[in-house]
Amino acid sequence: MKKNLLITTLLCFFMFSGFAQERNKERIALKHGAHREGKRNDAAMQKWREYGLGQFIHWGVYAIPGGQWNGKTTTYAAEWFRTSGLITHEEYDNLYKQFNPVNFDAKEWAKQAKEMGARYMIFTTKHHDGFCMWPSKYTDYTIANTPYKKDIVKELVDAYTAEGIDVYLYFSIIDWSHPGYYSGGNINSPKIKETFQSGGDYNPFETEEQEERYEDFKSFTRNQLLELVDNYPAMKGLWFDGSWDVAWVKNAAWVDTLGMELRAKHPGLIIGSRFRSDELGNRHVDANGDLIDDYDQRYERSLPSTLEDTKGFDWDCVMTIPENQWGYHRDWSLSYVKTPYDLIEMTVKANSLNGNFVINFGPDGEGNIRTEETKIAKGVGEWMDVNREAVYGVHNSVLEKQDWGYSTQKGESIYLTVFNKPMNDRVRVKVPRSKTKDMIFVIEHAEFISGKQEAIVADGGRDKYGSYYYDIVIPRKVSNKKEPFVIKIKLKEVDRGSKADYQKAIT
Ligand code: H79
Numbered sequence: 001m002k003k004n005l006l007i008t009t010l011l012c013f014f015m016f017s018g019f020a021q022e023r024n025k026e027r028i029a030l031k032h033g034a035h036r037e038g039k040r041n042d043a044a045m046q047k048w049r050e051y052g053l054g055q056f057i058h059w060g061v062y063a064i065p066g067g068q069w070n071g072k073t074t075t076y077a078a079e080w081f082r083t084s085g086l087i088t089h090e091e092y093d094n095l096y097k098q099f100n101p102v103n104f105d106a107k108e109w110a111k112q113a114k115e116m117g118a119r120y121m122i123f124t125t126k127h128h129d130g131f132c133m134w135p136s137k138y139t140d141y142t143i144a145n146t147p148y149k150k151d152i153v154k155e156l157v158d159a160y161t162a163e164g165i166d167v168y169l170y171f172s173i174i175d176w177s178h179p180g181y182y183s184g185g186n187i188n189s190p191k192i193k194e195t196f197q198s199g200g201d202y203n204p205f206e207t208e209e210q211e212e213r214y215e216d217f218k219s220f221t222r223n224q225l226l227e228l229v230d231n232y233p234a235m236k237g238l239w240f241d242g243s244w245d246v247a248w249v250k251n252a253a254w255v256d257t258l259g260m261e262l263r264a265k266h267p268g269l270i271i272g273s274r275f276r277s278d279e280l281g282n283r284h285v286d287a288n289g290d291l292i293d294d295y296d297q298r299y300e301r302s303l304p305s306t307l308e309d310t311k312g313f314d315w316d317c318v319m320t321i322p323e324n325q326w327g328y329h330r331d332w333s334l335s336y337v338k339t340p341y342d343l344i345e346m347t348v349k350a351n352s353l354n355g356n357f358v359i360n361f362g363p364d365g366e367g368n369i370r371t372e373e374t375k376i377a378k379g380v381g382e383w384m385d386v387n388r389e390a391v392y393g394v395h396n397s398v399l400e401k402q403d404w405g406y407s408t409q410k411g412e413s414i415y416l417t418v419f420n421k422p423m424n425d426r427v428r429v430k431v432p433r434s435k436t437k438d439m440i441f442v443i444e445h446a447e448f449i450s451g452k453q454e455a456i457v458a459d460g461g462r463d464k465y466g467s468y469y470y471d472i473v474i475p476r477k478v479s480n481k482k483e484p485f486v487i488k489i490k491l492k493e494v495d496r497g498s499k500a501d502y503q504k505a506i507t
Contacts, residue, residue: 049354053380099148102148102367106155106160134152157235168239183245187245197281259271299315340380348419387449427487428470440494443490
């Protein structure tokens with residue numbers, strides 16, 4: 001048992017030492033780069049790492065048009081409707097006067113999220129349009145001035161927290177409703193980044209007045225963020241959006257200080273890599289290759305392919321159910337709509353690469369979660385009910401990626417989640433090679449976690465490179481079902497000589 005643990009530790013060490021080296025060459029002195037090398041390891045962050053699955057909710061006044069206006073439909077992301085060209089800004093900015101989600105029931109939403117298996121939830125307190133779902137003191141453009149009146153952020157924080165789901169607050173630093181807001185362009189554009197980096201004092205502002213007004217916007221943003229952290233002490237972290245704005249990047253030093261203020265107010269606060277950039281305009285990862293803030297937020301609607309891609313960072317992936325619709329869009333026929341199995345596969349893939357997976361929901365203007373989403377939540381939840389062990393608190397396994405699916409690990413238990421069921425009903429598992437010449441790995445125990453029946457393990461041979469394989473025979477009961485299934489295995493390192501005896505015992 002100890003030996004297995006040692007080997008796991010060694011494997012991890014070999015995997016990650018490469019990344020550390022890469023990060024350490026030729027360090028540049030940065031004032032506002034990452035303030036930590038390597039991962040954060042306090043209790044709050046350990047918990048974050050163990051979530052496995054989360055829920056995102058995009059809800060705001062854009063849910064009223066739901067991507068349609070005067071009989072016209074946008075293919076744009078519905079939460080961007082203000083800029084779709086189908087509605088005037090004046091019309092859009094007055095939508096809040098109709099916002100009255102009479103069917104909204106925070107407890108119902110939280111219950112559904114719990115049944116889906118989500119362990120954290122991210123809620124849009126303010127999207128780019130600037131509308132605040134909480135009664136902010138610093139603007140009139142809030143939920144307090146709608147017919148609904150009540151504090152939606154509070155209702156959600158309370159309901160989800162009561163279900164044991166941790167809440168994170170999404171906040172866009174873009175605000176089309178504030179007169180001082182200014183973008184200055186997108187730092188992700190190579191041309192803009194080059195200009196930003198070439199002139200030491202590159203100024204994205206066109207006039208002094210604009211720059212002064214941006215100062216107002218900065219105080220406003222700071223006030224709102226401090227307000228959120230003060231108002232909702234039960235929330236666990238902040239999820240930022242929009243931080244590619246050059247005006248924001250230009251203020252890297254100020255943003256860094258603000259981050260420290262927020263953290264001082266809320267010990268354990270978790271902030272992703274999309275809050276601030278270093279002073280050279282590098283986002284997510286600073287000029288030295290270190291991750292800025294607590295986890296990598298680069299994976300919006302995309303997953304890394306390999307562990308190398310993740311650079312050993314903590315990360316999460318937020319995913320829409322249709323192609324690119326976060327807020328409520330009435331017409332889901334515009335793109336492919338993911339199925340529960342698509343989302344489960346992405347979840348387990350994320351987990352197998354040490355990440356969390358977050359599924360987005362876009363409730364409608366009355367506060368209903370659409371039927372399609374409810375069905376999907378149910379589908380994911382039914383699978384999670386049986387197989388959650390393969391998702392919660394797991395990390396990448398010692399097995400290499402194999403064609404049948406993805407594997408995760410917790411302690412000595414390795415979970416093989418099979419998405420591509422082999423036609424011969426035998427899952428061929430390649431076990432790692434021992435570091436010691438006289439030893440080999442064998443599968444000591446294997447079981448199907450649905451129904452917990454033991455699995456039959458047969459010899460799967462050896463390849464010309466000296467790697468060993470075992471076949472796990474899929475019984476009819478499992479094979480007949482169409483859903484992905486999980487086999488839990490334990491490996492044991494044995495004397496090469498005793499393999500034959502051992503094999504007799506398991507086949
Ligand atoms: O809140 C969701 C998006 O609205 C937000 N981030 C996620 C979590 C986001 N804001 N900007 N972006 C993502 C990237 C920019 C997308 C754009 Fe477009 C492409 C803006 C204009 C063209 C998509 C297509 C949105 C409007 C049209």
